[in-house]
Amino acid sequence: MNSFKETTLTELNLNPFNKIGKEWMLITAGSEEDFNTMTASWGGLGVLWRKDVAYTVIRPCRYTYEFTEKNDYFSLCFFSEEYRNALTLCGRTSGRDCDKIKEAGLTPVFIDGVPCFEEASLVLICKKLYSQPMDEKFVHDNAVSECYGEGEDYHTLYVGEIVKALTK
Numbered sequence: 001m002n003s004f005k006e007t008t009l010t011e012l013n014l015n016p017f018n019k020i021g022k023e024w025m026l027i028t029a030g031s032e033e034d035f036n037t038m039t040a041s042w043g044g045l046g047v048l049w050r051k052d053v054a055y056t057v058i059r060p061c062r063y064t065y066e067f068t069e070k071n072d073y074f075s076l077c078f079f080s081e082e083y084r085n086a087l088t089l090c091g092r093t094s095g096r097d098c099d100k101i102k103e104a105g106l107t108p109v110f111i112d113g114v115p116c117f118e119e120a121s122l123v124l125i126c127k128k129l130y131s132q133p134m135d136e137k138f139v140h141d142n143a144v145s146e147c148y149g150e151g152e153d154y155h156t157l158y159v160g161e162i163v164k165a166l167t168k
């Protein structure tokens with residue numbers, strides 16, 4: 001059981017620059033038996049291949065990457081400001097090292113088998129359509145020096161079709 005109700009994307013009144021870039025989100029993937037989450041502030045919402053999509057970028061060193069690679073779905077969860085500390089925790093610690101979901105005080109729920117969190121104010125369930133490791137073809141001159149430093153742990157891009165949107 002959860003307290004969400006389904007909505008349509010056209011009914012959502014959100015600004016992705018605030019919602020993702022400023023408020024942040026949790027990307028969560030896995031099964032009821034094993035899943036992980038991490039905070040993200042890069043990504044987008046839009047339309048591609050005639051579908052409503054979300055895109056996210058995840059560095060392969062993240063534990064969450066293992067779950068987005070292995071599973072067909074991931075969720076994007078958005079929260080009100082009172083969960084800022086929880087999102088900070090999920091962006092600074094790894095699920096490899098601790099039970100950060102418990103420490104953050106978040107309650108996992110599964111929607112059509114996809115992990116997300118009861119405390120979220122908005123959940124987007126996404127079906128992976130495309131994934132692509134980024135390579136050296138950066139057109140933005142400073143992306144590598146500004147965002148990656150020495151390592152070549154470039155993000156993997158995931159484009160997911162938004163198959164369900166849930167609010168409270």
Ligand SMILES: Cc1cc2nc3c(=O)[nH]c(=O)nc-3n(C[C@H](O)[C@H](O)[C@H](O)COP(=O)(O)O)c2cc1C
Pocket residue numbers: 024036037038039040041042043057058059061062063064065087088090091092093094095096155
């Ligand atoms: C505000 C914020 C935004 C972040 N955005 C991203 C992102 O878009 N992509 C990414 O790979 N990591 C991002 N991170 C870093 C991961 O959330 C962080 O490395 C996390 O500890 C990974 O957890 P995991 O190892 O359990 O997957 C962000 C961290 C913070 C605090």
